[in-house]
Amino acid sequence: MTTITPQSLEVPARRRGTGTRATRIIGLATIVMIGWLAVFGLLISPADRDQGDSVRIMYVHVPSVWLAYLAFIVTAICSAIHLFGRRHSLGVDRVAGASAEVGVVFMAVTLVTGMLWGRITWGVYWQWDARLTTTALLFISYIGYLAVRGLEGTRQQRARRSAVIGLLVVLEIPLVHWSVRLWRSLHQEATVLGTDLDVSLDGLMLFSLFSGVVAFTLLFIWLVLHRSRMLTMIDLAGERALDEALASRISEGGEKRA
Amino acid sequence: MRDAGFIIGSYLITLGAIGAFAVRTLRLGRRLADSVPDEDKPWL
Numbered sequence: 001m002t003t004i005t006p007q008s009l010e011v012p013a014r015r016r017g018t019g020t021r022a023t024r025i026i027g028l029a030t031i032v033m034i035g036w037l038a039v040f041g042l043l044i045s046p047a048d049r050d051q052g053d054s055v056r057i058m059y060v061h062v063p064s065v066w067l068a069y070l071a072f073i074v075t076a077i078c079s080a081i082h083l084f085g086r087r088h089s090l091g092v093d094r095v096a097g098a099s100a101e102v103g104v105v106f107m108a109v110t111l112v113t114g115m116l117w118g119r120i121t122w123g124v125y126w127q128w129d130a131r132l133t134t135t136a137l138l139f140i141s142y143i144g145y146l147a148v149r150g151l152e153g154t155r156q157q158r159a160r161r162s163a164v165i166g167l168l169v170v171l172e173i174p175l176v177h178w179s180v181r182l183w184r185s186l187h188q189e190a191t192v193l194g195t196d197l198d199v200s201l202d203g204l205m206l207f208s209l210f211s212g213v214v215a216f217t218l219l220f221i222w223l224v225l226h227r228s229r230m231l232t233m234i235d236l237a238g239e240r241a242l243d244e245a246l247a248s249r250i251s252e253g254g255e256k257r258a
Numbered sequence: 259m260r261d262a263g264f265i266i267g268s269y270l271i272t273l274g275a276i277g278a279f280a281v282r283t284l285r286l287g288r289r290l291a292d293s294v295p296d297e298d299k300p301w302l
Binding site: 016018019041042056060102112223226 | 259260261262264265266267268269271272273275276279280283284286287288290291293294296298299300301302
C-alpha cells in the first residue's frame with residue numbers, strides 16, 4: 001500500500017525559463033509602443049502628398065530595416081569581442097547568434113513590406129534594382145551565417161568560425177545603404193534626412209516613425225535577452241546529455257569487466 | 259483609405275511575424291528550462 005505524505009502531494013516546482021522582472025517590464029513597454037505605433041501609423045498620421053496612404057507602410061518598413069541593421073552591427077561587435085578579446089567568451093558569442101537570428105527575421109519583414117509598398121508605388125512586387133538586390137544579398141548572407149553556426153564542431157570552433165563570418169558580412173550594410181546613390185535606383189533616398197541633412201517629413205509623420213523605431217528597439221532588446229538565454233540553455237542541455245552518455249558508457253564498461 | 263489591403267497586410271505581416279517569433283522563443287525557453295537546473299541560469 002502506498003503511504004500518502006504531505007511531501008508526495010506537492011507538485012514539483014516548474015524550473016524558471018528565460019524571463020526575469022526586467023524582460024517582463026521591457027515586454028510590456030514593447031506591447032504598449034507597438035499598439036501606439038499601429039494607431040498612429042494607420043489612423044492618426046496624415047497621408048503623403050505624393051504617395052498617399054501607402055506612406056503608412058513606412059512606419060513598419062523603416063523601423064524593421066533599422067532593427068535588422070542594428071542586430072547585424074551588434075552581431076559584428078560581439079564577434080569582434082569574442083575573436084580579439086582575451087577570454088574568447090562564449091556568452092558574447094551567444095549574444096552574437098541571438099542578435100543575428102532577430103536580424104534575419106526583421107530583414108525578412110523588411111523585404112516583404114518593401115515588396116507590398118513597391119507593388120503600390122512602382123506597380124511591381126520586385127525589381128532587380130540595386131537597393132532591392134543588395135538587401136536580398138544581405139538577407140541570404142545572414143542565413144549563411146546562421147547555417148555556419150549550426151555546423152558540427154566544438155562550441156569554441158562554432159564561435160570562431162561564425163565570428164569571422166559575422167565580421168565579414170556586416171561590411172555589406174554600407175553597400176546596401178549607399179546603393180541608391182552608387183547606382184541608379186527605383187528606391188527612394190533616405191526618408192528622414194536628405195543629402196542636405198534637413199528633416200523632410202511632416203511633424204506627425206516623423207513622430208509616428210520615431211514611435212516605430214522606439215517600439216522595435218525595445219522589441220530587439222527583449223528578443224535578444226530571451227534568445228541568448230535560450231542559446232545558453234541549449235548549450236548546457238547538450239553538455240549534460242554528453243556527460244550522462246559518457247557516464248553510462250563508463251558504467252557499462254565497468255559492468256562488462258566485472 | 260486607398261490600397262488598404264496592401265497597407266493593412268503589411269502591418270499584419272509585421273506584427274504576425276514578430277508575434278510568432280516571440281511566442282516560439284518563449285515556448286522553447288520554457289521547454290529548455292526543465293532540462294537545466296535553476297542554479298545554472300546566471301540571469302536568475
